[in-house]
Amino acid sequence: MKIQDLHSAFLANPSISTDTRKIKTNDIFFALKGENFNGNLYAQKALDSGASLVIIDEEEYILNDRTILVKDVLTALQELANFHRNYCSAKIISLTGSNGKTTTKELINAVISKTYKTVATKGNLNNHIGVPLTLLTIQPDTEIAIVEMGANHLKEIEFLCKIAEPDFGYITNFGKAHLEGFGGIEGVKKGKSELYDYLILNNKSIFLNADDPIQLEKLGTYTKKYGFSSENSKYYNIKLVEAQPFVTIKVEDTIIKSNLIGAYNFTNCCAAIIIAKYFNVDLSEVKNAIDKYTPNNNRSQILNTNGHYIILDAYNANPSSMTVALENFYTLNKDRKFLILGDMFELGNTAKEEHQNIADLTKKLNFEQVLLIGENFNRTKTTATKLKSFDNLKDYLKENQIQENSTILIKGSRGMALERVLDLI
Template identity: 80%
Template sequence: MKIQDLHSAFLANPSISTDTRKIKANDIFFALKGDNFNGNTYAQKALDSGASIVIIDEEEYLIDDRTILVEDVLTTLQQLANFHRKQSKAQVICLTGSNGKTTTKELINAVLSTTYKTIATKGNLNNHIGVPLTLLTIEPDTEIAIIEMGANHIKEIEFLCKIAEPDYGYITNFGKAHLEGFGGVEGVIKGKSELYEYLTSHNKNIFLNADDPIQKTKLSTYTKKLGFSSTDSKYYTIKLAEAQPFVHLLVEDIRMETNLIGAYNFSNCCGAIIIAKYFNVELNDTKKALEKYTPDNNRSQILNNRGHYIVLDAYNANPSSMSVALENFHSLNKQRKVIILGDMFELGESAKEEHQNISDLATGLNFEELILVGENFYLTDSIAIKLKNFEELKSHLTKNPLHPKSSILIKGSRGMALERVLDLI
């Protein structure tokens, strides 16, 4: 089947599924493969569950004319998404970066949706599967699509750009994330900059954090850019008023008081503000949208649990985000500060050094209690309480309850699932 024919079938029933447990009537099921599963084997189940068409790439699973055999299911999904994107009149904004992608994406969607019909990446479906699935949610009346792009190796952003073909792009920052796949910080910069390379080579528009010297230098001669800065008057001026604990900004003498904690969220807000400005969103609408947004899903959430003041930031972690989280928490006007940190993943050969650096930083900030959890933190040279895994943490907190009314920062990589600590304190 040609992509245009498959697209016609998709337009008749514009709903895609890759999981037979979630199929709705008339879905098109893509039988994707993974390390531990083969979607082809679920072809019959998909049809029985209500799928109208099943896309497979192994001939033995052909059932009837409702099963369509292609060379590769994933490639077909990506081609369909690109074809759909080309047919759409929606403008596509893509963003990537080491930290803050998902929060920034949510903020951009919040401000633009005050004025436009938008769609945006759900959660963090930002890879070679998630980006196509997001593009396929573009509807006929969609005006702007906000697409988050994640990457853990060189050429991944370049590949995603070929699928999404962005009209605009924004990079939140360059940090120490996925060092194992990128081969170091220089690899991170090179990999994330593939978005800028696509945009500049296609004469597209770029949104720029001019307070970031790397971004500013890379785009010094490119003219199709709109930037923000807190220090350089050549760019749109946005000032950080305070972050105690919530970020308050000053924009054209208007104060915006957000529900986001930490100075590290300042640039995330600025990215949304500059994009809203470009698309002529009224500043008061931007203010209302930013002030209404409340983070969830374990991202910089403020919680009160049994009298404790908790900053739950357990969705992900890398050396860059860990450092700013520690420094921000140290700056808060709170008493009895307790830190619970979990291992940072995907650091490769840098793991030992980076965990030691974070341990040293946390120790030097003189928190009342410092607990390090995970195999990498356990091997650090530290005076902190070091525990090999979550079970040891559970045992420790059971025997040694935290001081009443403590202020607690909980941060670690997703695989550590440190939000489970909430049940222990």
């Protein structure tokens, strides 16, 4: 089947599924493969569950004229997404970066949707499968699509740009994330900058944090850039008023009080503001959107549990995000500060050094109590309490009650699933 014909079938039933457990009537099922699964095996189940078409890439699973054989299912999904992206008139804003992508994406969507018909990446579906699925949610009347792009190795952002063909782009930052795949911090800078490279090559517009010297250097004299800054008068001026604990911002004569903790969320708000300004969204609408935005999904959530003030930031962690989280936690005007930190993953041969750096930082900042959980933290040299696994943490908290009215930061990589701590406190 030609991509044009597949697209015509998609327009007739514009809903995609890659999981037979979640199929809705008339979905088109793409039988993707992975290391531990083969979607072709579920062709019959997909049809029985109500799929209008099933896209397969193994001839033996052809069942009837509703099973469509292609050379490679994933490639077909990506080509369909690119075809649909060009079929529709929506402008694409893509963003990547080491930290803050999802929060920034949600903030951009919150402010832009005040004036425009938008779609945005759901959750963090930001890879070679998630980006195509996001593009395929674009409707004929969609005006702007906000597409998050994640990467853990070189050339990945470049590939995603070829699928999404963004009109605009923003990079949140360049931090110590996925160091194993990128081969170090210089690889991170090069990999994330593939979004810049695509936009510059195609003479597209770039949004930037003009207070980030890395971004300024990489963009050089490129003219189609629109930035924000706390100090540089050449760019749109936005000021951080405070972050105790929530970020408060001054832009023009307007004060915006967010529900986001930590000064590190200031630039995420700024990105949404500069993009809203570019698209002529009224500042009062921007204020309203940011004022009302509340983080969820274990990302910088504020919780009050059994008298404790808890910052739950357990969605992910890397050395950069862990450092700024600890530094921000240190500045909070709160008593009895308690840390529960989990291992940071995908650091390769830098894991030992980076975990030691974080352990040293907790000592330098002199927090009242520190629990370090995971095999990497267990190998550090520190006076903090080290626990090799979550089960060890569970046993520890059964025997050692947390002091009443404590302020607790919970942070670790996704694989640590430290949100489970809430059940123990």
